[in-house]
Amino acid sequence: MDYLSLFKELIHNESGIFFDDSNMSILDSRLRERLRLRKLSDFSEYYNLVKSDKKELEELLDSVTTNLTKFFRNPRQFDSLREIVLPEVIERNKITRKIKIWSAGCSTGEEPYSIAMEVFNALPNINLWNVIIIASDISLKSLMKAKAGYYPKERIENFPDDYLRKYMVEEKEGYKVKEELKSIIRFDYHNLKNDNGERDFDIIFCRNVIIYFDKNEQERIINHFYNCLKKPGYLFLGHSESLFGMNTPFKPKKIGDSFIYIKE
Ligand SMILES: C[S@@+](CC[C@H](N)C(=O)[O-])C[C@H]1O[C@@H](n2cnc3c(N)ncnc32)[C@H](O)[C@@H]1O
DSSP states (O other), X not given: OOHHHHHHHHHHHHHOBOOOGGGHHHHHHHHHHHHHHTTOOOHHHHHHHHHHOHHXXXXXXXXXXXXXXXXXXXXHHHHHIIIIIHHHHHHHTTTTOEEEEEEESOTTTHHHHHHHHHHHHHOTTGGGSEXXXXXXXXXXXXXXXXXHTEEEGGGGTTOOHHHHHHHEEEETTEEEEOHHHHTTEEEEEOOTTSOOOOOOEEEEEXXXXXXXXXXXXXXXXXXXXXXXXXXXXXEEEOTTOOOTTOOOOOEEEEETTEEEEEEO
């Protein structure tokens, strides 16, 4: 087997990320970059390093992820969250006063912070509630940025003015997320290949993540999400992701102007 196929198989086994023929050149350039940083000249040497050094494996997986994201990405989904999903969840949980949300594949934090802003807006007495947003990713570099919660001005496009005033503080050439917003988010290093043991979610966001996985892995993760959700529960996927043709009990439902998958 040539070295590219070996790495392709290793990355797929470890993370679910799948390189097909059309994007093997990306894999090749990322690997060359890792070799350069590790001052190695030989791919077999690098393969042995990855196999024996967990840290290097994490760095390799980090280097092959696509971390593109933005605040309020796919605004229609945030409209549905604000206008329909959150009010339903709040009404249903008004006795327990608990809300649990997962942003799986949260990248640099824009997604969980956008969700947190909607939750704060929906719950004026949030201090009487137990709200947790678990924001997880396989990319340590992205998670560090997410935890820092600092975003240069150009990253703040699409941002409603009143949200900016309420939840962000201007700092240097950008904005920093206010501590109160951070207080309901827990950032976790987590590979979707594994089970983090978390259950009883009201809502899961996993947008623009499974698109990088092969069909079997997509189906496995989706059905895992199903088991992690409460009944009823909501799954938000990315714009170009769908469960069409997949063997899963999720039901697609048009909520507002977007399609959301429901466990009912
Ligand atoms: C394109 S970003 C999407 C960010 C955000 N959800 C959004 O829609 O804007 C995809 C993220 O999924 C993460 N990811 C890829 N494979 C993963 C895995 N096996 N486990 C956890 N996160 C993974 C990447 O590190 C990356 O940050």
